[in-house]
Amino acid sequence: MSRFSWFNAVSLTIGFAFLYIPMIILIIFSFNESKLVTVWAGFSTKWYGELLANEAFLDAAWVTLRVAVFSSTLATILGTAAAYVLIRSGRFFGRTLFSGMIYAPLVMPEVITGLSLLLLFIGIGLERGVLTIVLAHTTFSMCYVSVVVSSRLATFDKSLEEAALDLGCSSAQAFRLVTLPIIAPAVISGWLLAFTLSLDDLVIASFATGPSATTLPIKIFSAVRLGVSPEINALSTIMIAIVTVGVITASLLSKRKLVREREEEFMAARS
């Protein structure tokens, strides 16, 4: 499709303004001198200072980071295994149930997932804390990882694996030397997705945790319920900055890779 019109320009401008203006306002007012978040009283970075001196927030950030690293790594291993089983294993006993359990958590309301896990943890007498949040996050994010990885597995040429097996690889070697390098980008984006889902989650973590562990979203939520605060603005700005840098770097890297591949193809075609 071509023929970009003024109508397209206007709708894009309005759409992106709607998406970005709230975040821009939030960022600007994290540098506000005043405690009142809606009245500008001069530039200051004091809220960042207060934030970094706030032990409770730092503790929560540390808990959140640990949970996210552990749960996304576990989820990536389990999710990749699940994707491999779904795409490559053909028929096995209980396959329908298995694929149902992979897709159901994606559409399950968070309140239900959280409630059911809490009832399980209480039922088996597991003390709630970092461990139970990791278990809960792994469970729902492995399903996202498996969807991402299986879409890559479904499009890749199976004969490559078969060739490796014919040439004397064991199936483990074939997976490590052929399959894994090919699906690696999907595995990495699955891990990133699981990581951000874990960083972001409020509802499931609130159900899964006990008094011993508080994550950053839980902390933010309880602070925000009392109203807008400049400290939260500062915290949000830091989080937005990290994500923005990460996403832009990732897209620049993949773009550069694409350009290089095109150049290589071009050179190969010429020689």
Add this chain to the structure above:
Amino acid sequence: MRRFALIALPYAWLLALFLVPFLIVVKISLSDVALSIPPYSPQFSWDEGIGAFLAELDFENFVFLTQDSLYWKAYLSSLFIALVSTVLTLMIGYPVAYGMARASEEWRPTLMMLIILPFWTSFLIRVYAWMGILSQEGFLNQFLLWTGIISTPLTILNTTTAVYIGIVYTYLPFMVLPIYAALDRLDGSLIEAAEDLGCSRLSAFWLVTIPMSRNGIIAGCFLVFIPALGEFVIPSLLGGSGTLMIGKVLWEEFFSNRDWPVASAVAVVLLLILIIPIVLFQRNQQRASEAD
């Protein structure tokens, strides 16, 4: 053997941490509330046997949900709010996706990234951002007072209007992406053909573009509707006491009233309601992938 381990590990994990917990919810929804820890009865014990245990389960909690008007009103108003916000998101999202599909090749990756970026940013923060905008002394009121459109500040925060804004804002990327994907595949020569055959631009849009992007529209609508139905964060931060949504009711039933059997029954009914849109969504996705 290795194949067995590969299947067994994720399988066992999901059985233990997805299916079993859900069966526990169903079981507790059929139990009675009790002043014990955990606060429900009967508790299962092997001595009394399964028969005696099953005999004590009943549908009392589900009957209670139909009798107390709070619950069915909350279900209905969740359905209504989810439906209206889906329509609003479609009305804002379609022109954006359309504009993206018509933008020049070199702009598209940037536009795509701008749509995806909010998706990676914390959901909670994006909802929070609106609290400062919509409040009585917030930016929207300041702006409207300054332009002279209104003379007294509007009350938007803690109303259902704020919930609509919140849902449309946070779920907009979910609507734009599938529609963009459908429009991107659309063959431009079809529209030219329609115009050559005497269609006006507008009727070519209605008769060709919209039907050809139908799968994207349906997918986007379900991707907004399904999560919006059980939404908790948006109604509890932006909505007021007058905004009834079932996710919030479930949360309060559990954490404030500590009535686990009723909370479980609320969850089971919510899931039964969700099965219909989920099945329809899956059918649409299947049809779309067959059409390719």
